[in-house]
Amino acid sequence: MGTIGFLCFLFNLGAPISQAQDAKHLAPGYTALPFEPAKPGTYTLPIITQAANGDVLTSNNQSKHLHDLMGDKLVLLSFIYAACSDVNGCPLATQVLQKIGRQLQKQPELADKLRLLTLSFNPTQDTPEMMRHYGEGFKTGDFDWQFLTTRDGTTLQPILDGYQQNVQKVYDDKGRFTGTFSHLLRVYLIDKDKNVRNIYSVDFLHADTLIGDVLTLLAAVKPQAAPSAVPTDMLLQPGDNKQNYQQADYQTRSVALEQRRGQPAKLIDFALKPPLGLPALPVPKDNLLTPAKITLGRKLFFDRRLSLNNTFSCAICHIPEQGFANNEMETAVGVEGRSVRRNAPSLYNVGYAQLLFHDGRENTLEQQAWGPLLAHNEMANPSIGYVIDKIKTAADYSGLFEAAFGKAPTMETIGQALASYQRTLNSADSPFDRWYFGKRSDALDESAKRGFALFTGKAGCSHCHSVGEKSALFADQKRHNTGIGYTESMQKAPDTQHVQVAPGVFVDVDIRHLSGVRGEKPNDLGYYEISQNPADRWAYKTPSLRNVALSAPYMHDGSLATLEEVVRFYNRGGVANDNLAPAMRPLALTDGEVTELVAFLKALTGANVGRLVSDAFAAPVGDAPAR
Missing domain, CATH: 1.10.760.10 (Cytochrome c-like domain)
Known part of the structure; x- marks a missing residue:
């Protein structure tokens, strides 16, 4: 697995210079932590935002994009200016990073996975040569700490905006620039996906907590599997899955967003x-x-x-x-x-x-x-x-x-x-495809095979969801009226609404009390609204059935929650109306045949999902x- 970089941007955005040397006001980063920090890996660091990009200059006067210095390692990113004299500003940031550097010298395996970046927000004075000399005064040992600047203030401003930093020059009472800046110190921890995972201010900037957060991110990435630690089937469903929520003993199986990491494909x-x-x-x-x-x-x-x-x-x-x-x-x-x-x-x-x-x-x-x-x-x-x-x-x-x-x-x-x-x-390349088109007899179980026989035979599903000799889209590219739209248009609205307020707890609410919290559902006449031809009332296109097990609920209005409900709806022959599709008829399927037909439909999920x-x-x- 690739190494992970550590980008350090120190934004010293604001402590007044006058308080700089007062020892009573020294930030916690100068002393030992007064508490026992949480052990690395026992907590998570959610994504805050995406790290901004911009054009920077290295201390060797090489032009780079800021994102070029991210992605291969974890990154600590900081903004400073070399002449800052506020002890709780830029000097604090560099001192904390110095402490981290000393720890990296003792842990070379960690040093390979971290990068410290310090960027000046004073390009006029902090030239590449100045940043090189500045860095030489702080950096000890062989680890990745880079000191950066920008070509000018115009180039710098989009970076400041991207990190929402407000840096202002300080002027004296005669309107002359004093050579100092007003800003608040912040340091940004950025992961290898270029996401900001933590932001440290003066009160929270400490070498021990930063190292703990770095180790926590490394522990989360190391198994390659922050996704694989989560069953694959849980990643192919709602993150906060409410399955069985109607039961009083419901337990959540929610999956955090940070566990849903991905890998680009050659699409x-x-x-x-x-x-x-x-x-x-x-x-x-x-x-x-x-x-x-x-x-x-x-x-x-x-x-x-x-x-x-x-x-x-x-x-x-x-x-x-x-x-x-x-x-x-x-x-x-x-x-x-x-x-x-x-x-x-x-x-x-x-x-x-x-x-x-x-x-x-x-x-x-x-x-x-x-x-x-x-x-x-x-x-x-x-x-x-x-x-x-x-x-x-x-x-x-x-x-x-x-x-x-x-x-x-x-x-x-x-x-x-x-x-x-x-x-x-x-x-x-579903189990069905490997059996039917790939001629692999063991690719499909017997229940699904019987379901396919029903699909093309007794149930007549293939009249609309067609299957060819060499390929199958499971759709005839036409519109049909099954009665679903007709039912929704013609049925009388209920007097009460069955509402679930907690796992296993339901109440019936008078429909009048809900009128203020929901809009009236407009009527839906299907393709008639486009063609204005009465024969097209409640006609909707035939959807493909590939991967149908993944896309519940079903029908144009989502009124059928499961594949079994869909099969039973067609088994009843739909809902009679003047424009009902001729192929709609009662199918007389047994409960066992319904189960087999559903098994076939579930076998249409592609291998590359x-x-x-x-x-x-x-x-x-x-x-x-x-x-």
């Missing part, structure tokens, strides 16, 4: 070489796949800044570990909790879909992307231009569209980038700009 391979069971992927000639487009689309897909208030990304509805759908809600919820009337569909194999959205109103991913971006109850952007301008002014998108498309962001290229990423979310989810865990989520 283009899933598109150009689809897994067993999928046909060749159709790709538009005017948007051929390239790694640059896919990487850009992935960044956009997970970027919360693409919403009106910088909180909501595509991935908040299409959650990777929940089948790129949402297992926790029947229907989606958008910005500020605004209700969406339909279920969030899975995006697995969406590149093969000829109809998009539940009603099939769009037919290309490039066009579809703008629907959620502009919908008031989803991402709520007021206009196309608003989205484009936001991307253009985000520093971390600088040059990415030009590299991928040869031009700046436009409505067209934003849609093309998002579409390119989604076309890589192809998952197959874990790799796609892990790649998603590694994606940046987009931080809102500092205010």
Whole structure:
């Protein structure tokens, strides 16, 4: 496993110079800890924010990006200026790091995993040569402590902004710069994924606590498995899984976000070489796949800044570990909790879909992307231009569209980038595929084999969820009325709502008392709302059944919670109405046959799901700009 760096930015942002030498006010970092610190590894350090980047100069006058000095080691990052005389400011930071350096000399195995970085916020006086001399006065021994500066104040300011540091020059009563700065000391602990994991102020900056936090991060990463310590199946479900919450003896199985670490995948391979069971992927000639487009689309897909208030990304509805759908809600919820009337569909194999959205109103991913971006109850952007301008002014998108498309962001290229990423979310090579297409008789258990015989025979599922000789999309690319939409439109609203208030505790609440805390659910007439043809009332597209076990709840409104409920709904023949699809009829399946059909459906989960989810865990989520 790679080593982990330790980046140290000392921001000395504020203690007044006048109190500097008063021993009564010495910070705790100068003395022994007055308490026994927690043992490393007995606590966790959650991610605070992503570490900012910027252009810096080394003491050898070499130009580097700040992020170039992160990623291979843990990092302690500090901001100082060489002439500071405040004993509880910059000198405190360097003294604490000196103590750490002495400990590193005694622990060479730890020294290989840490990097200390000290950056000046006074580039006018602290030239690379000055920082080299400054560092020589503090650094002892052979460990990685680098002293940095910037070319000028203009180059420095974005770094200060990124770490939300307010450094101000101090002037005398005649308006002359005194050569000193007002600032508050902070030191940043940054992990190898470039995430800030702790921030130390004067009262908390101590060599013992810093070393303890470093060892804690190393212990969390060392087994390679902060994910593997958690069962894989728990990483492919809601982090706060409420399964069996209705039972009084419910116990939480929640998984912390920090355990959901990922590994980037070579996504283009899933598109150009689809897994067993999928046909060749159709790709538009005017948007051929390239790694640059896919990487850009992935960044956009997970970027919360693409919403009106910088909180909501595509991935908040299409959650990777929940089948790129949402297992926790029947229907989606958008910005500020605004209700969406339909279920969030899975995006697995969406590149093969000829109809998009539940009603099939769009037919290309490039066009579809703008629907959620502009919908008031989803991402709520007021206009196309608003989205484009936001991307253009985000520093971390600088040059990415030009590299991928040869031009700046436009409505067209934003849609093309998002579409390119989604076309890589192809998952197959399931137990069924290995048995049916791979001709491996032992790849599928007997119950699932009997379920497939029912699927193509007595149950007639394959009339709509088609299976070919060499591949299967399990979708006929058409719309059908099963009666679900009709039922929702025509049924009378209940007088009470069954509400769960705690594990195993339910109450019936008068529906009138809930009117103030929920919006009225709008009627849903399916594709009729688009075509205005009465024959299209309550008609919705046929979804693919691949990976269907991962994307509960089901149907366009999320009204069926489990695969068994879905099979039993079709076993009843749906719900009769004037436009009911001709294929809908009672199936007369026994309970055993229902179980076997469900077993077959569960055998459609692709072998590469874990790799796609892990790649998603590694994606940046987009931080809102500092205010």
